[in-house]
Amino acid sequence: xxxxxxxxxxxxxxxxxxxxxxxxxxxxxxxxxxxxxxxxxxxxxxxxxxxxxxxxxxxxxxxxxxxxxxxxxxxxxxxxxxxxxxxxxxxxxxxxxxxxxxxxxxxxxxxxxxxxxxxxxxxxxxxxxxxxxxxxxxxxxxxxxxxxxxxxxxxxxxxxxxxxxxxxxxxxxxxxxxxxxxxxxxxxxxxxxxxxxxxxxxxxxxxxxxxxxxxxxxxxxxxxxxxxxxxxxxxxxxxxxxxxxxxxxxxxxxxxxx
Numbered sequence: 001x002x003x004x005x006x007x008x009x010x011x012x013x014x015x016x017x018x019x020x021x022x023x024x025x026x027x028x029x030x031x032x033x034x035x036x037x038x039x040x041x042x043x044x045x046x047x048x049x050x051x052x053x054x055x056x057x058x059x060x061x062x063x064x065x066x067x068x069x070x071x072x073x074x075x076x077x078x079x080x081x082x083x084x085x086x087x088x089x090x091x092x093x094x095x096x097x098x099x100x101x102x103x104x105x106x107x108x109x110x111x112x113x114x115x116x117x118x119x120x121x122x123x124x125x126x127x128x129x130x131x132x133x134x135x136x137x138x139x140x141x142x143x144x145x146x147x148x149x150x151x152x153x154x155x156x157x158x159x160x161x162x163x164x165x166x167x168x169x170x171x172x173x174x175x176x177x178x179x180x181x182x183x184x185x186x187x188x189x190x191x192x193x194x195x196x197x198x199x200x201x202x203x204x205x206x207x208x209x210x211x212x213x214x215x216x217x218x219x220x221x222x223x224x225x226x227x228x229x230x231x232x233x234x235x236x237x238x239x240x241x242x243x244x245x246x247x248x249x250x251x252x253x254x255x256x257x258x
Contacts (some may be wrong), residue, residue, distance in 0.1 A: 028153075066206075080214065081094070131147070146211055149184040165190045
């Protein structure tokens with residue numbers, strides 16, 4: 001074989017070797033791109049899942065943790081009722097309410113003078129059950145924060161007055177203004193003697209948050225249709241379209257006469 005032919009074969013082999021190296025390098029780059037793209041997809045999917053999970057949490061309202069601490073003087077099953085009025089009253093009105101609920105505000109505005117009159121006269125005892133239905137329906141924590149603050153007011157012996165102040169200053173249903181503890185403390189200034197260091201600590205620490213959640217669980221277990229749910233001696237009077245404050249007063253006074 002001539003020197004020229006040997007040089008030609010060697011050159012061909014070198015070219016083939018070089019081409020193979022190029023192919024290997026290209027394959028390595030291709031694999032790297034595939035792996036990189038896969039990582040980006042996984043991270044992107046994780047981000048999407050994270051956003052969905054976060055939004056789901058907002059829609060349902062955060063669930064409280066910690067011990068269940070009932071407010072001072074709470075009564076009834078599991079100490080979930082805040083009583084207003086004398087224990088010996090002949091009639092008992094159970095009210096399941098949410099401080100973000102417009103229908104609850106409408107009920108309070110219409111019936112408050114009558115309820116105050118009857119409880120002050122010792123003829124009626126009202127048991128308030130505080131729930132957080134709107135937090136679950138619209139998201140946010142305003143129902144929870146306001147209910148906790150009202151329970152803190154109960155600790156201070158100022159529940160009824162603060163309860164009425166919250167409804168008198170209720171924001172729109174879609175405005176989660178009560179989620180701000182500072183707002184709730186500001187409103188406490190409208191109740192004489194309520195805005196104290198103890199009340200502020202109770203509100204800011206969420207002392208009764210788990211108690212509110214337990215009340216919400218009891219509301220769901222009761223299969224009530226919505227808030228407010230108003231039961232007079234066990235009978236749902238809010239569903240009675242003929243019910244008025246005057247009719248309620250007559251029913252309570254009739255029970256006291258009997």
